[in-house]
Amino acid sequence: MELIGSTLTATYARPKTSHFLPAISTMASSYRNTQPVLTMKPSANQWRTSSYYKSSSAIQTPSSIQHESLDLVRAKTMFYPSNRSALTTRYTPNDWYKSNQNNYRESESSRKSAERLRRDTIRLMQDREQLTRRTQENTSKNIGERLNDIIFWRSELSHEIDNMVTEIAALAEVKRRLERALAETEGPLQVSQECLYHREKRMSIDLVHDDVEKDLIKEVEAIKSCQERMRRHLDRAIAQLASNRAAQHELERDMSDKVTAQRIDDRCHHLRNTSDGIGYCRGIDRLDTSLSLPDSWSKFTDDNILHSQSERAASHKLRDEIEILLNTTSNEMWNQFNNVNVAFTNRISETADAKNSLQTHLAKTLQEIYQTEMLIESLKKALRDKESPLKVAQTRLEERTRRPNIELCRDNPHHRLVSEVREIEDTIHKLQERLMEAENTLQTLVKTKVTLEHDLSIKANSLFLDQEKCMSMRKSFPSMPRLVGYT
Secondary structure, three states, X not given: OOOOOOOOOOHHHOOOOOOOOOOOXXXXXXXXXXXXXXXXXXXXXXXXXXXXXXXXXXXXXXXXXXXXXXXXXXXXXXXXXXXXXXXOXXXXXHHHHHHHHHHHHHHHHHHHHHHHHHHHHHHHHHHHHHHXXXXXXXXXXXXXXXXXXXXXXXXXXXXXXXXXXXXXXXXXXXXXXXXXXXXXXXXXXXXXXXXXXXXXXXXXXXXOOOHHHHHHHHHHHHHXXXXXXXXHHHOOOHHHHHXXXXXXXXXXXXXXXXXXXXHHHHHHHOOOOOOOXXXXXXXXXXXXXXXXXXXXXXXXXXXXXXXXHHHHHHHHHHHHOOOOHHHHHHHHHHXXXXXXXXXXXXXXXXXXXXXHHHHHHHXXXXXXXXXXXXXXXXXXXXXXXXXXXXXXXXXXXXXXXXXXXXXXXXXXXXXXXXXXXXXXHHHHHHHHHXXXXXXXXXXXXXXXXXXXXXXXXXXXXXXXXXXXXXXXXXXXXXXXXXXXXXX
């Protein structure tokens, strides 16, 4: 906004200019223009008012011309304040020159960008051509290496299949013996299982997987292992034969897959850009989650071979152990029987020691509970003793607030009373914290007492199970002659 009669136009009232040409300042153009402000070009006559042309048509005296010129200026200034912006130059020569230079620079920048893009594109096409050629060569090389891997694993599978066939034929001849010794193993197995069953009646923390339980489990596993070996030999090693044949089937199936894969990869290895039968297969490059990786591929065949070798080793070991099976099983069961008895003795001793320690700790805990209760009573009494001093200090402060007018002074007694109240409140707060800690400690001690009493009952139950139940049954273990098959 500008006042009427002003010769300048306000900067916020000027029309908006282009975004790449600067705004024209009236002051900037005024000091470059040496002509008077009222001097006008002939081309600007179209901006004159109608009163100007009427006054110029008559012959006038110099005095009248000067008078009318002043009237014209006054009329122009009073009623047409915006004519100055329209009659003066909107941009300077410097702005015009800068605009041209900006256009030149933009043109040169665009040409350079286009030239750089052309060079980069040509170089990109050449690089990609070389990359495509190298990639195809590397792919052919990888397929060739893959073929070598397939041939290697085929030879390994063929060798293992031959060994498995020989082992199956040898194992088919070994299927007899061990009937009486197998029947004698039922008694020790039942005793071990009964001990495990009774020990399952232990309570809470005593239901632990200790050495006794581990040895009992080993004893059960040893007896069942002996029975299983006896049954396998009595059944002419049917289970081992089935495992061997299953391993042989896996090897043969893997062998068949290797033959098919070798044929396909050999054809792919000989494909070229000029070969027949090549074409687009859209989406084939997407990785299928069901495909195997090189590590899993080789591990699959290796696992099959290792599984077959382990089966052959187990079968060979089974055939070697047939003659010494009776002595081996009897020694294993007796050794494990002795290990279990030693573990029972040690566990019973440990449980008795733990029971005695629990009783000692229970007595100490009861004493500590009594002392903690006395401490809580002392803290409560101390808190009650602090109530009266706090009341006195707060009452003094409250009474001193009733002093009139200027007498309501923040003097030394006031500061001391405030400090006293805060000190007593801090003391009460600390005592309350200690009281809370003492109560929490008392609760912890009570819980500890209950835990100790409960643990004592648990230990007594465990001692009864191990001493009275389990050890009394283990006196009926069969003798060595019966374990080896003699009556």
